[in-house]
Amino acid sequence: MFDYIVLDEAQAIKNASTGSAKAARILIGRYRLALSGTPIENHLGELWSLFEFLNPGMLGSASVFKPGKGAAEKLDAETRGVLARALRPFILRRTKTQVARDLPEKMEQTLFCTLEPAQRALYNELRDHYRLALLGRIRSDGLEKSKMHILEALLRLRQAAIHPGLIDPKRANEPGAKMDLLLDQLREVIAEGHKALVFSQFTSMLALLRRQLDVENIRYEYLDGKTRNRAVPVERFQTDPEVKLFLISLKAGGLGLNLTAAEYVFLLDPWWNPAVEVQAIDRTHRIGQTRSVFAYRLIAKDTVEEKVLQLQASKREIADAIINQDGSVLQNLCAEDLEILLG
Numbered sequence: 285m286f287d288y289i290v291l292d293e294a295q296a297i298k299n300a301s302t303g304s305a306k307a308a309r310i311l312i313g314r315y316r317l318a319l320s321g322t323p324i325e326n327h328l329g330e331l332w333s334l335f336e337f338l339n340p341g342m343l344g345s346a347s348v349f350k351p352g353k354g355a356a357e358k359l360d361a362e363t364r365g366v367l368a369r370a371l372r373p374f375i376l377r378r379t380k381t382q383v384a385r386d387l388p389e390k391m392e393q394t395l396f397c398t399l400e401p402a403q404r405a406l407y408n409e410l411r412d413h414y415r416l417a418l419l420g421r422i423r424s425d426g427l428e429k430s431k432m433h434i435l436e437a438l439l440r441l442r443q444a445a446i447h448p449g450l451i452d453p454k455r456a457n458e459p460g461a462k463m464d465l466l467l468d469q470l471r472e473v474i475a476e477g478h479k480a481l482v483f484s485q486f487t488s489m490l491a492l493l494r495r496q497l498d499v500e501n502i503r504y505e506y507l508d509g510k511t512r513n514r515a516v517p518v519e520r521f522q523t524d525p526e527v528k529l530f531l532i533s534l535k536a537g538g539l540g541l542n543l544t545a546a547e548y549v550f551l552l553d554p555w556w557n558p559a560v561e562v563q564a565i566d567r568t569h570r571i572g573q574t575r576s577v578f579a580y581r582l583i584a585k586d587t588v589e590e591k592v593l594q595l596q597a598s599k600r601e602i603a604d605a606i607i608n609q610d611g612s613v614l615q616n617l618c619a620e621d622l623e624i625l626l627g
Contacts, residue, residue, distance in 0.1 A: 285312050285313065285314070286311065286312065286313035286314070287313065287314055287315065288313060288314070288315050288316075288317065289308075289311050289313035289315070289316045289317070290316075290317045290318075290319065291308060291316075291317070291318045291319065291337070292319050293319070293320060293540065294318035294319055294320040294323065294334055294337075295320045295322055295323060295330065295334075297333055297334065297337060298329075298330035298333055298334070299330070299333065300329065300332065300333035300336060305333055305337070308337050309336060309337050309340070316337065316338050317338075318334050318337065318338055320334075321559075321562075321563065321566070322559035322560075322562070322563060324559075331343075331371075335371075335374070338374065339374065380569075384570075384571050387569070387570075387571065387573060388569075388573055388574065388575055388576045388577065389576045389577075390565070390569045390576070390577045390579065391576065391577070391578050391579070392565070392579045392580075392581070393578070393579070393580050393581075394580070394581045394583055394593070395465060395469075395580050395581065395582050395583070396583050396584075396585045397461040397462055397464075397465045397582065397583070397584055397585065398461055398584075398585050398586075399445070399461050399584055399585070399586075399587070400459050400460070400461055402448065402458060402459075403444070403447075403448050403458070403459075403460060403461060406444055406448055406451065407441070407444040407445060407587060410440055410441055410444050410451070411441060411588075411626060414437035414440070414441065414626060415626040417433075417437075418430065418433060418434060418437055418626065419623070419626070421433060437626075438588060438625065441587070441588040441625075441626075442553060442588055442589065442592075443486065444587075445462075445553075445584040445587035445588060445589050446460070446462055446484075446486065446489055446552065446553055446584070447460035447462065447463055447489060447492060448460060449488070449492055450486060450488050450489060450492075456492055456495075460492075461584060462552065462582050462584055463492065463493065463496070465582060466482070466493070466550060466552065466582060467496065469550065469580065470482070470502075470529065470550075473528070473548050474502065474528045474529070478528070478546075478547050478548055479521070479527075479528050479529070479530075479545050479546040479547060479548070480528065480529055480530070480546055480547070480548035480549065480550060481529075481530050481532060481543060481546045481548070481549045481550070481564075481567060481568060482529060482530070482531045482532065482550045482552065483532050483533075483534045483537070483549070483550070483551050483552065483564045484531075484533065484534060484551075484552040484553055485533070485534045485535065485553055485555060486552075486553065487508050487509075487533055489552060489553070490506070490508070490531050490533065493531060494506065494531065497529070502528070502529065503526055503527050503528065503529070504527065504528070504529035504530065504531055505517035505518075505520055505521045505527055505529070505530045505531070506530075506531045506532075507530070507531070507532050507533065507536060507537050507541075508532070508533035508536045508537075509533060509535065509536040511536065514541070517530070518541060518542070518543065521543065521545060521546075522542075522543065522544070522545045523545075530543060530546065532564075532567075534551075534555065534560065534564055537564070537567070541567045542567070542570065542572065543567045543568050544568055544570060544572040544573045544574075545568075546567075546568040546577075547568070547575050547576065547577055547578060548577075548578050548579075548580070549564065549565050549567075549568060549577065549578070549579040549580070550579075550580050550582060551564065551565075551579070551580065551581045551582065552582055553582075553589065554581060554583065554589050554592045554593060555592075556592060561581070565577070565579045588625050588626075591625045592625075
C-alpha cells in the first residue's frame with residue numbers, strides 16, 4: 285500500500301488496453317495524482333483511461349468513449365458541458381502563463397515553400413493515383429474497410445511533400461524545396477550564434493539532412509528511437525558552444541527533454557495532433573529558458589500538408605470544450621475530409 289501514486293507524463297497510459305495502463309491501475313495507494321501537459325492527445329478514450337486510474341468506475345463503460353462508437357465524436361454542446369462540470373472537481377489546470385510568468389515570449393510562424401517542378405510532378409502523380417484508387421475503394425468497400433489504404437496514401441503524400449528521396453532513395457540527391465528552405469534558415473541561425481532544434485517524424489528525412497550538414501561541416505547532435513543514452517547528446521548540445529543544432533525524431537524526443545540552450549525550433553512536417561507539436565516546441569520553451577523562442581512550421585504549399593493544418597484547426601472542438609486539445613484527425617476521418625486531403 286502506497287501513500288501516494290504519482291504519474292508524470294500521464295498520457296503514457298492513454299491507451300487503456302496497454303500493459304503499462306493495466307499495471308498502473310492495479311497499484312494500490314491512498315491518493316493518486318496524474319500530471320500531464322496533454323491529457324487528451326487523440327480522443328476522449330484517453331481521458332477515460334486516466335480517470336480509470338484516478339477514480340476507477342467514475343466514467344462508466346469505456347465503450348462510450350471509444351472512437352468510432354459514435355458518442356465520443358458526436359457529443360452535443362449540452363453533453364460536453366455536463367462532462368466538463370463532472371470532471372472539473374478532479375482537474376487542476378494551469379497554463380505556463382499562470383505558473384511561469386517570467387518565461388520569455390514564444391513566437392510561432394508557418395513558413396511556406398513551393399515544390400520544385402520535378403518534386404511537384406512526383407507529388408501530383410501520387411495524389412492523382414491515390415485519389416482515383418481510394419475514392420473508388422471507399423464507394424465499393426466503405427470507409428472503415430479502407431482505413432489501411434488511406435493511411436498508406438496519406439503517408440506517401442506527406443513524404444512526397446517533404447522530399448523526393450523519401451519516396452525513392454535513388455532521388456536522395458535531388459533538390460527539395462523544404463530542405464532548401466530549412467538549410468537557408470539554419471545557416472542564418474548559426475551565423476548569428478544561436479542554437480536550434482529540428483524535428484521530423486521521418487528519420488529518413490533527418491538522414492538526408494545529416495548528410496548535407498556533414499558536407500558543410502556543421503556540427504550537430506542527433507536523437508531518435510534507437511539512441512541508447514539520451515543524456516549524452518542532450519548534455520553536449522546544452523553545454524558545447526560549437527554544437528548549434530539538434531536533430532530529433534518527433535516521437536522519440538517530443539517528451540522528457542530539457543533543451544533550453546536552443547532559441548529556435550523547426551518542425552519539418554506537420555503532425556495530425558497539435559498537442560504533439562506543442563510538446564516538441566516546449567522542449568526549449570520551459571522553465572530555465574531566458575530568451576525568446578521562435579518556432580517555425582515548414583509547410584509545402586498546395587499539398588496534403590496544408591490540408592493537415594486545416595483539419596488540425598477543425599478537429600479540436602470536443603476536447604477544447606472539456607479540458608484541452610483534440611487532434612483526433614485519423615480517428616474521426618470522414619469521406620469529406622479525405623476529399624479535402626486528396627484535393
